[in-house]
Amino acid sequence: MTVHQEVPAGNPANLSEPSHKDKFFQPDRADEWLAYAAFLLGFLFIRWVFLPFQGWGVSLYTALFVTVVLLYLRQKRKSIPGESWFWFAILLLTGLSFSLWPAQSVFGLRALLLLTAAIYWVWTAADATLRGKTSDWLPLDLLCGIFYTPFKNFFAQYQSLAAANKKHRKITGEQWSVLLGVLLAAGVISVVGPLLIQADAGGFTAMLRNLQPLLERLWKTDALLPVQIILGIPTAAYIFSLLAGSIHGRRVAPQSAESFVNALRKLPSATVYTLLLLLNGLYITFILSQLPYLFSAFRGVVPPGWESYAEFARRGFFELCFIAVINLLVLTVTHLGIELAKQQSAALRAFNTLLAMLTLVLIATAFSKLALYISIFGLTVQRLLPGVFLIFLAIVFGAIAIRQRTRFSVVRLAAFTGAALLCLLCVINTDALVTNYNAKRYLSGTLDEFDTTVLYRAGSAGLGAALLLYEQSDNRQLRVELDRYFDIISWRSEANAKTMRDTWQDALVRKELAEHKRAFPAEPPN
Template identity: 45%
Template structure:
């Protein structure tokens, strides 16, 4: 048995199950089918083309509320993993109405979408091990593609059931919709006849209405376009949720046979594994030892000989780290899966795993010191802040590799949990505003030689407070002129967002502060 999957049994059924049972709709499915069309329309209208503002928050709240209520009404017992992912989705969605977070896009939007989909199979207990585990890749494929498309027609079946249902509520909803459609058709036929027989007063009323609708022509066209797009989106959403609730077409992957397939990959002799890891670790030790000045000069705040530009020195360290860390972590995963002798039975493999993880931690520490030196000279930006957090995340994985040599746990589950918590904190704590305030405080205190206005543009409205603070306390006329140009741009951009779904509290605050500033210093 593969020690990476301790809960799996090796006796099982085929890896892919192709049989699919019929979908039996009920009244709850019919009502939820209507709600999914509303959710699909809101998604197209407020989210799909912008991914900004309170529109995303309202959609997220409606999405989570409607699905949670539906699952509970269907008798689904939501496990702790489901509540964890629901919390992550809600916190990320709420952040859209608080902060613009330009520096986190598109990662924030991608995380919200993927976590909202993955939450469904966690809430319905359909992950292979019943929770987030080493099988998260297969679970994600199941949630994103297999379950929704296997149940893509279930929404129409539920609506048909609602229409044919004997309960008066179902008949009433569709009867009203049919009546509105027929009234619109008959009205279009009768209205021209009434206008011909009119003495004049009725035409005044209808002309006013027609003028109003002509002014709304573009809005009606957009409404129609959004409604068309909402149909496949609603079918996808209903297929995912209802398919998961009904357990229909969800058992494509079987953990027992998948584990057997992974175990069958254990074909590499232990001598090959030991030689590979041993030589690679020796290569790293020799390389680092021969370039101690290069790797450790950042710890004492000095550039090594031959490096004249801080930015090149820091970037070189970061990209080296990314390549080496990716190779090392991929190699560790590969050799522990392919090794004929399992890790738990091999002391030598455990030692080599620890050595490679420690060498990677050493490279992470030196790269972080380089980035710290770079920030000390040029200031902070989101593009410098995020790599630092990524390095910390890699360090957590390396420490987890060390711990895995003694204790059995899912390193993937731990990594995903840490990553989710870090992303949620980033979304809620306004990283763009933090960066702008950090640079402003250092410039005002004299520890930063220049203030980069370009970082403010990338921060969007998050940089308004910092720009106003620097403007009031600097005597540099050129810098003041650049700051006023930035504030003018933000005044125009935030004004366009006012009372629109892409507005948020940060934009509203920026509008207020800029208006107060413009009253004293015309832009």
């Protein structure tokens, strides 16, 4: 992805400077209360987010996290840049999706988006980016926000706690006396309790017996509590160091970042021109020699020599996608490596434009193959995600071509586009979209068979499609498979009921399946 310089190499003054240049961390009252709040955030992150990573607990934690961050920024009297509200919306929408549906097929992408959006929102809200906005320095901003600043300030939380202890009074002698009394009472009760049980006529033992199920349930629920507390301590330190470090300016200096990038500019212009010329020549030759083969997928026909649609649609798809990614890396490396004085040359801009346009042709060809395959075999998340990725690449390469005439940040556009597309995949319930598409096509006769594998991959999100098939299809074997699917998702939804893992989709499963069982009672065994 091309990176352009918005200021001259020798003039870093226009880059945003850290707001504080203190060598040592100097906490104030806002840092002190954040140090205590971070322990709660760290513990709840492990308990509600990290271990389940599903359900309304994640949504609740997201709301709590943004509330604490906003209060901290207000205490610091920090004005929030307008751009940060975009990342705020991405974070909230992604967090909300966890309480709506499991999204099993995009589990990893959704978790990655949630964590990255949370960190980068803090970074932008604190105005800690190198240029004061999302820019070509985005990769370095992410590295600083995820690794450098949190680990550089990892013990800042304890510095704030130490400062708070110096300002506040120590525990009085009376409070120590009460604490000592509680400890002594616990010791005495541990001895007297068993004696009371032995001397009891039955009432005291019966009362304890009634409490036993509650205590056992509490232990089962909180068996991981010690582990959660232990893991929550370093998590709290990370959260505090991210927030406080971004505000106190303890991050990479803009001058150091610019010097590092300028040191990479060692590629001679002749090398860059030769590389781009040969690549463009290769792609032009390939496209011209394969015109019937490349564009036949647009017409939905198989060229001579191919036995089936499936073989034709699969052949070369991933190779074309990989070539597009390689071309993106080539354009990025050549732009970072060539001297600044040569970046605006007409020859380089022409080569970049041609390579971008040729790559768009290859992307369109790959997309046509994917569309042909989906039209024959139906939709899966594994086919939907490459399609979304191709759309993202098409936008990026289109921007690169336009960038050769108009100055703007391609990285910035790619960041907003990529975040919006990923968030959309989380919010629209991708699994339900896939299963409903296949079910409707099967019932309309445009799909030869319905692969129930997509239902199991979708989890409870496939309920709507499964109920539709059960009501409208007369395929007995399919109904038997659907009954098995209903049993599985019913068991899962019941297991999630009244827990932090529960979702709106699970509640819908419990309601809809109860109505389904009344409408279609189980047939008695022969």
